[in-house]
Amino acid sequence: MTPPASATAMSQVAAAPRAELDALDDAALRDALMRMHLIRKFEETAEASYMRGLVHGTMHLSIGQEASAVGSISPLARDDYILSTHRGHGHCLAKGADPARMLAEFFGKETGYCRGRGGSMHIADVEVGNLGANGIVAGGLPIAVGVGMSIKAQKLPRVCMVFFGDGAANEGAFHESLNMASIWTLPVVFVCENNKYGMSMDIAKAMAVANVADRAAAYAMPGVVVDGNDLPAVAAASRVAVARARDGGGPTLVECKTYRLRGHSKSDRNLYRSKDEIEGWRARDPIRRLESELVATGRFDAATLATIEADAAREIERALEFAKSSPDPDPADLTRDVYAE
Amino acid sequence: MPNDVMAAKAAPAAQADATRTLSYAEAIREGLAQAMEADPRVFLFGEDVGVYGGAFGVSGDLYHRFGAERVIDTPISELGLAGAAVGAALTGMRPVLEIQFSDFATLAMEQLVNQAAKIRFMFGGKASVPMVVRLPGGSGTGAAAQHSQSLEAWFAHVPGLKVVQPSTPHDAKGLLLAAIDDPNPVLIFEHKLLYKTKGPVPADAYRVPIGKAIVRRQGRDVTIVAASVMALRALAAAEALAADGIDAEVVDLRSLRPIDTETIVASVEKTRRLVVVYEGVKTMGIGAEIAARIAERDVVRRLAAPVVRLGGADSPIPYNPVLEKAAVPQEATIVAAVRTLMQGDRR
Known part of the structure; x- marks a missing residue:
């Protein structure tokens, strides 16, 4: 699947993009762009810090997938829940996390979201409904079912959105979770971020149907394919799915077709994909694409865009300083939080 | 205590x-x-x-x-x-x-x-x-x-x-x-x-604390540590052993994690002999953990006999009832093991 072909395929399944742009007011667009820049600069900073030996451990960067995270989360309220993946920095920031505490977690510091115990793959921010990234492929899917049961039992007007990759769609947990969410009409939105590869395995070789969303039919829920690099399109699809969940209509499976411009993790030498493919997708960078559209339609001028990007850059610089200057955890506290008292 | x-x-x-x-x-x-x-x-x-x-x-x-x-x-x-x-x-x-x-x-x-x-x-x-x-x-x-x-x-x-x-x-x-x-x-x-x-069973909504073992039977000669159905078999075995003049103490673990090491150690301090009975496969099992906890304490120096582990066989559980019984400790297994332990002690 080359990028132009997939773009054609997507334009056939996605609704008209201009109407989707018109649905977002200037404040919403500014907020979305700001968050996309924050994610991009956060991850570039994380990557650079790793290269310079400032952090240990691996990381999974979502550079190129920012529209999927920000667009999907855009209709959620503060007390709605999300569950994220190993490639979850974007979801976390989109849900309102403080990049300074995130970067501190990355650096393993006591001031991080998990006090240095979780690292990149386990960042959670329970106060804003972020129930955690997850190091296990498809690990969040069954948990989302329980969150949905909880929301329903407590009669709360909330929604749970669970992110997972194309690889997770081949785990048994995917089947069990979508089935249970559907039979119990749970307020869950399943967002598959199909970035085309489960590590190195091409989804076209790993799955017999063309789209993960095609599987929604087996669970009697709507399955929607959306261009995951088109922020207004993702936001529009998510609004429909979130509204349906909140109104008691049950779950939806949204598939965002996207692409990670970086490797799977730090060990990736890109042996399974071509430079041309990567460059083709780079031309569809979701941030530059939204910016061009905003200028072309006269919504924002170039100076406004520059200000937003500069604001994001400053925030990440502040976050880096905070992370670097924060203290390490005390080994004496190692087992303190294994059990709740 | x-x-x-x-x-x-x-x-x-x-x-x-x-x-x-x-x-x-x-x-x-x-x-x-x-x-x-x-x-x-x-x-x-x-x-x-x-x-x-x-x-x-x-x-x-x-x-x-x-x-x-x-x-x-x-x-x-x-x-x-x-x-x-x-x-x-x-x-x-x-x-x-x-x-x-x-x-x-x-x-x-x-x-x-x-x-x-x-x-x-x-x-x-x-x-x-x-x-x-x-x-x-x-x-x-x-x-x-x-x-x-x-x-x-x-x-x-x-x-x-x-x-x-x-x-x-x-x-x-x-x-x-x-x-x-x-x-x-x-x-x-x-x-x-x-x-x-x-x-x-009391009618009120009482709690049994997690992490606390209980001494089901007081005894002087040997401590049998077990849980679940094995605790009941240990109690029955203790009664049979009493007829031989062997006075067994039975500790019912109730919790495996956290495990109540102090109750086990206190009992072994008194009896100086330990038999651990458990239904799970013997190898790498609960018995090894309990034996090790005793080995790490000073009480190990005062043991009158080596620790005995009676666990499940290194086998899947079989269907045939004779084989099934043979695969996990029974009352008779416990009785025999304790008798052997006490004899070895005298020798």
Whole structure:
């Protein structure tokens, strides 16, 4: 699947993009762009810090997938829940996390979201409904079912959105979770971020149907394919799915077709994909694409865009300083939080 | 010392309600009902726990008493169900999940071990997962290799989980209520052979503390440490041994994680001999852990004989009833092992 072909395929399944742009007011667009820049600069900073030996451990960067995270989360309220993946920095920031505490977690510091115990793959921010990234492929899917049961039992007007990759769609947990969410009409939105590869395995070789969303039919829920690099399109699809969940209509499976411009993790030498493919997708960078559209339609001028990007850059610089200057955890506290008292 | 205090406290309470007898299954059901009456966050879910009343009849009429929203029949999806318990617990509920046979927990390992056990720690102590999983386990019912295992040691190996193994109706109810109160994931390994056993059960919603063993029988000569059905076999063996003039002390572990090392050590200090009896496979099992805890203490210097482990055979549980009995310790096995231990001691 080359990028132009997939773009054609997507334009056939996605609704008209201009109407989707018109649905977002200037404040919403500014907020979305700001968050996309924050994610991009956060991850570039994380990557650079790793290269310079400032952090240990691996990381999974979502550079190129920012529209999927920000667009999907855009209709959620503060007390709605999300569950994220190993490639979850974007979801976390989109849900309102403080990049300074995130970067501190990355650096393993006591001031991080998990006090240095979780690292990149386990960042959670329970106060804003972020129930955690997850190091296990498809690990969040069954948990989302329980969150949905909880929301329903407590009669709360909330929604749970669970992110997972194309690889997770081949785990048994995917089947069990979508089935249970559907039979119990749970307020869950399943967002598959199909970035085309489960590590190195091409989804076209790993799955017999063309789209993960095609599987929604087996669970009697709507399955929607959306261009995951088109922020207004993702936001529009998510609004429909979130509204349906909140109104008691049950779950939806949204598939965002996207692409990670970086490797799977730090060990990736890109042996399974071509430079041309990567460059083709780079031309569809979701941030530059939204910016061009905003200028072309006269919504924002170039100076406004520059200000937003500069604001994001400053925030990440502040976050880096905070992370670097924060203290390490005390080994004496190692087992303190294994059990709740 | 603490074990004697526990025994002294437990005995009069049990005697006060001695006229009221329930089966192990009824005691669990009563505990579930009392927890659901007291706290709207508590719900029971699992395969066939509703209309059917549970594969072993534990949930019984709870579906009719509490309705389909609090006693929830589920698809056969152990992994999904364990994850659902995690999600519900994380967001304010108190789920109780029945995994129909403890063997099927193998299908749910990911959620139990990677998620439930670790979430609090990974999140830096900023969340808790107050869920209970009930797991009917053990051999002796002719259910063969995939419906008869004793996998409790697997879970007792995992930091973040708590693991209990009640041997009496009294403890089955009290440990369940303590588990539902507990802010951590607690796995209750119930024994299928015990569901119909009867014993005194107070009517009030009492708790049996997690992490505390109990001395079921005082003795001078040898300490037998066991849990669940093995604790009952150890007690029966102790009576048989008394006829030989061997006075065995029986420690019922009740909890595997956390384990009550002090009660075991205190007993062995007194008797200077230790036999550990457990149904799980002997190799790399609970017996090794307990033996090691004794070996790490000063009491090891005063042992009158080597520690004896009586565990399950290094074999799957067989179907044939003769073989099945041979695969795990029986009363006669315990009696014979203790006699040999005492003879070796004299020699």
